[in-house]
Amino acid sequence: MSKNLLANNQVNLAGIDHIQAGIFDLNGIMRGKRVPPTFYSKIMNKGVQLPLSVQNIDIYGHDIEASKFVFATGDKDGTATFQNAPQLLLRHLSKPVLLMPLGLTDENGALFEGCPRAFLITVMNRARAENFVFKCGVELEFCLFSDKVSSPILSEPQSLSLLALDSVDAFLKDIHYMTEQLDVQIESVLSEAGIGQIEIVLSPSSDLCHLADAILVLKHSLTAYTQAKGLSVSFAAKPKKTLSGNGLHCHISMENTRSENLFAKDEAYFNAAIAATLKLLEPATAIMAPLPASYDRLQENSHAPLNIGWGFDNRTVAVRIPNAPPEARRLELRVAGADSNPYLLFAILVASILDGIDEMLVPPPPISGNGYEADLKRLPRDLKTALSIFENSEHMRRMMPPTLREMFIATKKQEIRLAVSGEFNDTQ
Secondary structure (H helix, E strand, O other): OOOOOOOOOOOOHHHOOEEEEEEEOOOOOEEEEEEOHHHHHHHHHHOEEEEHHHHHOOOOOOOOOOOOOOHHHOOOEEEEEOOOOOOEEEOOOOOOEEEEEOEEEOOOOOEOOOOHHHHHHHHHHHHHHOOOEEEEEEEEEEEEEOOOOOOHHHOOEOOOOHHHHHOOHHHHHHHHHHHHHHOOOEEEEEEOOOEOEEEEEEEEEOOHHHHHHHHHHHHHHHHHHHHHOOOEEEOOOOOOOOOOOOEEEEEEEEEOOOOOEHHHHOHHHHHHHHHHHHHHHHHHHHHHOOOHHHHHOOOOOOOOOOEOOEEEOOOOOOEEEOOOOHHHOOEEEOOOEOOOOHHHHHHHHHHHHHHHHHHOOOOOOOOOOOHHHOOOOEOOOOHHHHHHHHHHOHHHHHHOOHHHHHHHHHHHHHHHHHHHHOOOOOOO
């Protein structure tokens, strides 16, 4: 199924209950409007008016205090327009719902500088201008819970159990139905180490913006779907302190315009990419672990990395080089949690690798054995520390658009303050 199938009006809108049209905010939460199906053409042609401030609502759903994008500017509107993101028919209600992911533009019709999706588009345009093609595959982990549904996978850890997956077969078939609409391919599905924990491996894609769209639409859709099925789903980095954490591992490679893997073809490029990714980790931890509770996942001997190191086929370090044939040579970034925003994650990773190649960086020696015991610099251990490093990093200042950076810092500071006050608990 083509990702533009719905855009080409090859679906019967008469069968749709309503349309959910909106943008994904800094935390990857969909914010927008519920409108009748008759508004479809209007949305496609003219978009939807949404306040620019909706782009950086905090994880609890609140405006950012003292934000210049709220009262200081009269809380003015932008236009959320269709930008070729994949649409999806979600069948969790009595009649299908059409999800329409959009992107914010400003009053001049330009991509809004505070939009994470626009940031990724800009970075991918830079890569294209330099004749590089980046491919990324992801491992997305999440946890299912239910007090109503009886299933082995929901009651005890079932690491790599095929019988456990069989017990939620209908749910997995519905996920496949969703991913087919999103025009992404599932490479594998497996049960992970935590209670109700499932990992979906999405095949490598050279359209990283589309891949990020699909991840966020899938997260939104699974949340809505499970609520209607007597289940709940969590993409929190650490749903419960006694359970394994949920990661969003990124496998990234780089090709030339002849589809040749440059990480295999040129060792200097590969080394520069490794070094650049390591250089990125400390200042960008706040993007990879974006909530106060995200840091509960980064524990000793937990399969989540703590140290800034790399190694060959080593899952105890932040950057792993999997065993792979030359055409699939890649690096795996293991730091990001499932609660991270893939637009921001992919954008900073690609931009950093491009910078590293420009500088021809050289990585330190690889780590053999247990990376938790290696003499390496550690990642920040809490969001307050990580955000301070991010805010003071010239590297991140150069990399990110000023408005997006400003919004991100303000949003994270508010979430830290609310978490410390105990007024709200982290949620995802």
